[in-house]
Amino acid sequence: MKYIIIGLGYFGASLAEKLTRTGNEVIGVDHKMDKVELLKEKISHTICLDATDEQAVSHLPLKETDVVMVCIGENEGANILATAIMKQAKVKRLISRAVSALHQTVLQAMQVDEIIHPEEETAERWAKKLNMHGVIDSYELTGDFSIVEAEVPKALDGLTLQEADLNDKYSVVVLTLITMEEKENDLGVKAPVPHTEGVANSKTRLTAGAIMVLYGKSKDIGAFLGQN
Structure with missing residues (x-):
């Protein structure tokens, strides 16, 4: 996979390093040369440019990139402008x-695919989420075990x-299912809100588009998701 990470603060830098170590091609972008220099030996590529400058951004390989992540946190205005440029591209x-509730509302209005909350989520969780097919979120437990939220594969629909x-088959347990319901936010924009069902049992029916909450060893969950 090819990633562009804009904003190499603590969260963005940590995520860029973890994704590089797991075999992905990562381009790290920041307007501060000291941050770029610090990471040039740790991630695939580093570029010093202003991501709020549309002309400068046009030189990035956006069309060949699988995921663009705007991780700017110290300046909400710069984050929103950089996000808008990427959306336009x-x-x-x-x-x-997103660093505040209002910031999140603005990003939702812009119809950003996904929103990060670094104060609540770690770079480790996002690295796993991006590396495992279909993963929505993950939580590390003791030992090799994890709880992972993942989309129900089409092969299991019904x-x-x-x-x-x-x-x-996989030594993986489904704890519950989560479905998404659309509700209006403060700006009147419809946004998906999760609804958790009760504890899953043998009669629980899987539906494509819903989210499974899985429990098991990380390698077993990875093997299951890799097969579907």
Whole structure:
């Protein structure tokens, strides 16, 4: 996968390093040369430019990039402007950082694909989320175990958990399902809001588009998601 990470503060730098270490091509972008110099030996590529300058941004390989992440946190205005430029460029997948409730509302109005909350989420969780196919979120537990939120694969659509038999096949347990309901935010823009169902059982039916909350060893969850 190819990523562009804009904003190499603590969160952006940590994420860029983790994604590089897991075999991805990462271009780190920041307007401060000292941050770029600090990371030039740790990630695939580093570029010093102002991501709020549309002409400067046009030199980035946006069309060939799978995911663009705007991780600017110290300046909400710069974050929103950089995000708007990326949205206008129609990048394949746009993820942007929100540092306040109002900031998030603005990003939702811009129809950003996903929103990061670094104060609540770690770079480790986002690295796993981006590296595992279909992963929405993940939580590290003790040892090798994780709880992972992932999209229900199309191959399992309509099956009950008993029919899917994930425990025997992959040693993975489905704890519950989450569906998304659209509600209006403060600006009157419809945004998805998660609704969690009760504890899953053998009769729980899987639906494509819903989110499964999985429990198991990280390698087993990875193997299951890699097969679907």
